[in-house]
Amino acid sequence: MTQVRPMRADARRNYERLLKVAAEAFAEHGENASLDDIAKRAGVGSGTLYRHFPTRQALLEAAYVDRIEALGTRADELAKELPPGEALAEWLYEVCVGTIQVRGMKALLGSAVSDGTNVTLTVCGTHMKSAAQRLVEAAQQEGTLRKDIEPIEVLRLAHGVSTASELANGQGKHIRRYLSLLTDGLRPAAQGE
Amino acid sequence: MTQVRPMRADARRNYERLLKVAAEAFAEHGENASLDDIAKRAGVGSGTLYRHFPTRQALLEAAYVDRIEALGTRADELAKELPPGEALAEWLYEVCVGTIQVRGMKALLGSAVSDGTNVTLTVCGTHMKSAAQRLVEAAQQEGTLRKDIEPIEVLRLAHGVSTASELANGQGKHIRRYLSLLTDGLRPAAQGE
DNA sequence: TACTAAACGGAGACAGTCCCCGCTTACCTC
């Protein structure tokens, strides 16, 4: 219903520029990169930046949607290549790697799966949740994942694993280990689910 | 070796004041509470604050050492009251609760178990690690915890669980659940440790 | 070519960090 009058050419140009520069800046300096600095590097005034992206979150999300979408696609690829349980495990691994390696993604993924009152970040959250849901349900069908676990819980726990790996430093060297410790806990136990 | 000339009376007074106010401020506003504001509330100039506590970390640590020490004591109490496995589980639960409920503790506990190059935060890190070590070793003796797990890893994973629970919101309502998922993964699996 | 609404941009108000250095005062000595 929103009137979708096409963006003016200069506006579109600035928008793209900002996205490109922002992705670089967040990757380099983390989620707290200076916004005025991003504007400057993109060759626009800070007013322009704030008009296009009212909050840091908005910019962060816009800068990384494509990566998030790529994770969604990746989920489907893995679902075709591997048995459900392994597909889920591998996907979570890749999610964790992204979380740690691309500084700035952590904040985005974190708020994407958070239950806060900020209704803002629908896009990324939706993508991640639907991808997780497909893999989780398949694994549950297969019997390699407890039935009482929600897709979003898996995402939150993966975020926890990322945090733990980050503390251990070493560029995510510990992700596989911590993730497998978690996965063992997720499998149906001998005495029943 | 360090010359331990006793603090001047006014200095000591200010020091105590700052600690008290800082603990309140961090609890209320999280780890990013304004330092100048803390100084003001304590009735001292900001110079005084920065002389006593050169970094935010230093103040954070000083403000919460007693809580950390309490966690150490608590570990021993639990070790007496419960079988090792349960003692460890309960202790981790209390650690997570502290992490979530007292805003500001999270940053402190996080850097206490991080592997970063900042050698600063020895005190809290040491306390936590030694407490964890006692419980972990006992549980391993008992056979309720995999032998290939380091005490510090347990602390890092607990931090991850805190993060995950925080995302779920609800004031730590999910800690027990997420922690038990993790614990199940830590138990020796049927096919061997 | 002229018009107008959309978009720009940067000055400036505000908030936080942290240092510097002239001033104050607790403590010691006599």
Next chain:
DNA sequence: GAGGTAAGCGGGGACTGTCTCCGTTTAGTA
């Protein structure tokens, strides 16, 4: 108690970052 002195104080101010406001510029249209 008086005086000397170094320990300690404190707030002004430089700096960095956020975010808004509004006069100016310009793309798109007729």
